[in-house]
Amino acid sequence: MRWRTELRDSDPQAICDLVAATGFFTDDEVAIAGELATETLERGDAAGYRFVIAELRGRMTGYACFGPIPATASSYDLYWIAVHPKHQDAGLGRQLIEAAEEAARDAGATQMFVDTAGRSQYRPTRRFYERMGYHVEAELRDFFAPGDDKIIFAKRLNPATRH
Amino acid sequence: MRWRTELRDSDPQAICDLVAATGFFTDDEVAIAGELATETLERGDAAGYRFVIAELRGRMTGYACFGPIPATASSYDLYWIAVHPKHQDAGLGRQLIEAAEEAARDAGATQMFVDTAGRSQYRPTRRFYERMGYHVEAELRDFFAPGDDKIIFAKRLNPATRH
Numbered sequence: 001m002r003w004r005t006e007l008r009d010s011d012p013q014a015i016c017d018l019v020a021a022t023g024f025f026t027d028d029e030v031a032i033a034g035e036l037a038t039e040t041l042e043r044g045d046a047a048g049y050r051f052v053i054a055e056l057r058g059r060m061t062g063y064a065c066f067g068p069i070p071a072t073a074s075s076y077d078l079y080w081i082a083v084h085p086k087h088q089d090a091g092l093g094r095q096l097i098e099a100a101e102e103a104a105r106d107a108g109a110t111q112m113f114v115d116t117a118g119r120s121q122y123r124p125t126r127r128f129y130e131r132m133g134y135h136v137e138a139e140l141r142d143f144f145a146p147g148d149d150k151i152i153f154a155k156r157l158n159p160a161t162r163h
Numbered sequence: 164m165r166w167r168t169e170l171r172d173s174d175p176q177a178i179c180d181l182v183a184a185t186g187f188f189t190d191d192e193v194a195i196a197g198e199l200a201t202e203t204l205e206r207g208d209a210a211g212y213r214f215v216i217a218e219l220r221g222r223m224t225g226y227a228c229f230g231p232i233p234a235t236a237s238s239y240d241l242y243w244i245a246v247h248p249k250h251q252d253a254g255l256g257r258q259l260i261e262a263a264e265e266a267a268r269d270a271g272a273t274q275m276f277v278d279t280a281g282r283s284q285y286r287p288t289r290r291f292y293e294r295m296g297y298h299v300e301a302e303l304r305d306f307f308a309p310g311d312d313k314i315i316f317a318k319r320l321n322p323a324t325r326h
Contacts, residue, residue, distance in 0.1 A: 028234075071191075073308035111305060138301030140315065142274060145236035152303065 001092075002055045005103065011053070012037040014060045019082050024121075033080055036065055049079065050107075052099040054092060061087040064100040069113065076104040076157075078114040097132050105157045112157055113137070118149030129153045164255075165218045166262065174216070175200040177223045182245050187284075196243055199228055212242065213270075215262040217255060224250040227263040232276065239267040239320075241277040260295050268320045275320055276300070281312030292316045 016034040019025055025033070040047045048070065054062045062083040069075045078100060083092045101112055114134065116125050134153035143150035179197040182188055188196070203210045211233065217225045225246035232238045241263060246255045264275055277297065279288050297316035306313035 069306075072306060073311075075306055110309065113303070113306075137303055138315065140276070140300055140317070143232075143235060143238055143276075146273065148236075152301065154303070 004053050005051060007037055007041055007051055009041065015063060018060050018084055021084055022082055036079065050103060052096055054096060062092045062096050064096040066100045066104055074108050074110040076109040076112050078112055093128060101157055109157050112155050114153045116151050116153065117144060118151050126151065167216050168214060170200055170204050170214055178226060181223050181247055184247055185245055199242065213266060215259055217259060225255045225259050227259040229263045229267055237271050237273040239272040239275050241275055256291060264320055272320050275318050277316045279314050279316065280307060281314050289314065
């Protein structure tokens with residue numbers, strides 16, 4: 001597995017393909033995932049997004065997208081994390097999130113937030129964040145739709161816990 | 164007092180002047196307030212922002228900016244509400260927020276969210292939202308900076324409570 005943080009011109013499409021392959025996201029969400037990469041290629045760091053990409057024999061197997069939350073001193077948001085179905089259950093998700101946290105911490109982040117949803121489809125996602133040391137910081141009832149809550153997880157990125 | 168919801172070309176500057184006059188916001192925040200109006204003049208409804216503007220003798224005395232939260236079915240966000248210092252304590256804030264809620268409800272909104280901060284400068288703001296029927300839906304500790312929490316207020320926009 002190779003790791004990199006610099007985007008290539010082929011990444012927006014590769015990210016869309018990867019995110020679509022998970023079968024987890026809507027077409028709109030797939031498009032948004034690609035747009036964040038396109039915007040970053042166009043605008044660089046000013047876009048506010050950073051990436052960690054894992055590849056195997058030149059194919060993207062997983063990626064995470066994160067960045068500083070505007071108007072905050074040192075809070076970061078994990079916007080996207082996705083692992084190709086062929087490579088799930090191999091600890092890649094853990095490696096991606098740890099790489100994102102490490103990079104954020106190096107950039108001065110003190111806290112990572114991640115938004116997810118309360119409905120049952122997202123149960124494995126919520127379990128994953130809990131295993132990674134995240135806690136439920138807030139629940140916004142009926143945020144996405146009636147009966148569909150937004151769950152905000154958070155994790156302190158303490159320099160002392162650095163490995 | 165005259166009310167309108169359609170923006171004019173002079174509004175971005177008038178909004179910046181009004182928001183700056185409150186003495187409550189940073190230069191960056193003032194600029195953002197104006198940009199939302201500029202973006203709306205350029206892109207129309209696609210920008211996702213709606214406005215309620217109050218004027219007296221052609222001068223903007225207060226305004227609210229709100230809109231649907233992307234990726235939600237019927238949740239709205241109150242992005243901005245500001246009243247000129249000369250016109251505060253005259254119930255204008257209440258009229259603005261009620262007009263914003265009414266317009267959002269007519270557009271299908273079932274809930275209004277508003278983000279604010281936990282530090283003491285924002286105590287009158289929090290009291291205002293509580294008086295307007297909002298409750299604290301979530302508190303994100305140290306979100307803006309260590310010791311500076313984000314407080315998310317919410318209010319159900321029940322059609323049955325329509326006045």
